[in-house]
Each structure stands twice: as C-alpha cells, then as structure tokens.
Amino acid sequence: MASKRDLPFVYINVATTADGKLAPANRHFVPFGSKRDQELLLELRASADAVMSGARTVGPMPVNLGPGPAKYRKMRSRKGLPQYNLRVVVSGSGNLNPRAQLFRHRFSPIIVLVTRRAPESKLRRLREVADEVKAFGDKQLNFTHALRWLRKKWGVKRLLCEGGGEVNAGLLQERLVDEVKRRAAQAQIVKTGWRRIISGLEHRQIGALK
Numbered sequence: 001m002a003s004k005r006d007l008p009f010v011y012i013n014v015a016t017t018a019d020g021k022l023a024p025a026n027r028h029f030v031p032f033g034s035k036r037d038q039e040l041l042l043e044l045r046a047s048a049d050a051v052m053s054g055a056r057t058v059g060p061m062p063v064n065l066g067p068g069p070a071k072y073r074k075m076r077s078r079k080g081l082p083q084y085n086l087r088v089v090v091s092g093s094g095n096l097n098p099r100a101q102l103f104r105h106r107f108s109p110i111i112v113l114v115t116r117r118a119p120e121s122k123l124r125r126l127r128e129v130a131d132e133v134k135a136f137g138d139k140q141l142n143f144t145h146a147l148r149w150l151r152k153k154w155g156v157k158r159l160l161c162e163g164g165g166e167v168n169a170g171l172l173q174e175r176l177v178d179e180v181k182r183r184a185a186q187a188q189i190v191k192t193g194w195r196r197i198i199s200g201l202e203h204r205q206i207g208a209l210k
C-alpha cells in the first residue's frame with residue numbers, strides 16, 4: 001500500500017440531482033448545477049495543484065479545467081499557488097478526442113493518463129496536443145501509481161477530481177479519496193436510470209468499498 005506522504009490529497013467535487021444522481025444514462029450533458037455550484041467549483045479549483053476529469057466528461061464537453069476569472073487566480077496567488085492549475089485527463093484506451101475544447105486552452109500543462117492497452121496511433125495524436133501522456137496499468141488505470149507519479153514529477157499535493165462517475169469509482173476503489181464535496185440541486189428532477197456519482201461498478205464492488 002502506498003504511503004499517504006507520497007500521494008496527493010484527493011478531493012472529489014460533484015453536483016447532483018436531489019436524489020444524488022450525476023448524469024443521465026446516455027451521458028448527455030444536462031445543466032442542473034446552479035450559479036452557486038459553479039462558484040463553488042472555482043473556489044475548490046483555487047486550492048488545487050491539479051484538476052482531473054475523465055475522457056467522457058472532457059471529450060464531448062466545452063470544459064477547460066482551469067481556474068476561471070481573475071478573482072480565483074488571485075485567490076491562488078494568495079495561497080502561494082501558481083495562477084493556473086495543472087490539468088489531468090484519464091483515458092484508459094487513449095480514445096480521448098484530441099480536438100476536445102480542453103486542448104484549445106493553452107494556459108497550463110495538460111497531462112493525459114492512459115493504460116498500456118492504448119494503441120500507439122492514439123498516443124501519437126494525444127502527444128501532439130498534451131504536454132505529457134503517461135501509461136499506468138495494463139487494462140485499468142492504476143490510479144495509485146499515477147497519483148504517486150503526479151506528486152513526484154509534477155509536484156501535485158492537492159488533486160481535485162471533477163468526475164465523471166467512472167473516474168470517481170476508480171479512485172474510491174483504490175482508497176485514494178480524502179474528501180467528497182457534493183452539492184445537491186434542491187428542486188431537481190428525480191429520475192430513475194440516471195448514473196450515480198460512482199459508475200461502472202457492480203453491486204458487489206460497491207459493497208467492497210464500505
């Protein structure tokens with residue numbers, strides 16, 4: 001087991017429906033977060049060395065994982081952090097879209113974490129747009145090794161994970177999560193079939209997390 005000293009502090013931030021769901025089953029983006037959720041997200045980013053998300057969140061969405069307006073960059077400076085946080089994307093297969101919006105915002109390094117099953121052709125395309133592409137694990141990403149490397153090579157002491165559910169699940173399975181911040185929309189549609197804040201796990205695997 002990895003020593004906590006060589007791992008970052010990991011905190012997850014999610015906005016959910018009133019019944020704790022993260023996203024619709026088809027993964028279409030449904031904007032149910034409030035203005036306050038957005039402010040909270042930026043406040044949380046303001047104390048992170050790196051912000052991390054999964055390929056199915058970053059690939060299709062216009063996200064840049066950055067610190068946002070000057071007010072939040074000043075907050076970072078006051079805490080002795082660089083104005084812009086590092087950005088990390090998880091894509092086990094390397095299927096992450098190299099044309100994703102994220103790669104058009106060049107204010108800080110972008111690191112893509114893949115597994116050894118990612119084919120060289122995909123890696124080559126990602127290396128053209130990312131600052132570093134690094135493999136950990138054969139089929140599933142070995143988050144423990146990846147986070148230890150992020151701390152050692154990139155100095156990441158505080159890592160904010162912004163989902164989606166599959167990345168959240170991977171971190172939880174490896175017991176790497178220190179804190180979960182969840183904001184539930186008060187008057188939100190409660191629908192069955194929506195994805196939970198952890199996804200891709202079977203019931204017995206969820207039981208094992210207890």
Ligand SMILES: NC(=O)c1ccc[n+]([C@@H]2O[C@H](COP(=O)([O-])OP(=O)(O)OC[C@H]3O[C@@H](n4cnc5c(N)ncnc54)[C@H](OP(=O)(O)O)[C@@H]3O)[C@@H](O)[C@H]2O)c1
Nearest residue numbers: 015023027054056057091092093141163164165166167170
């Ligand atoms: N409400 C919120 O706060 C919030 C936050 C974030 C996202 N979302 C929503 O959640 C949905 C996306 O969530 P999601 O769970 O489908 O996807 P996700 O977690 O964003 O990304 C999943 C992808 O990440 C890679 N990955 C994750 N865990 C891995 C592991 N252990 N090993 C190897 N690769 C791994 C895989 O990439 P490859 O396919 O490339 O192998 C996988 O397909 C979207 O609808 C998004 O809008 C909501």
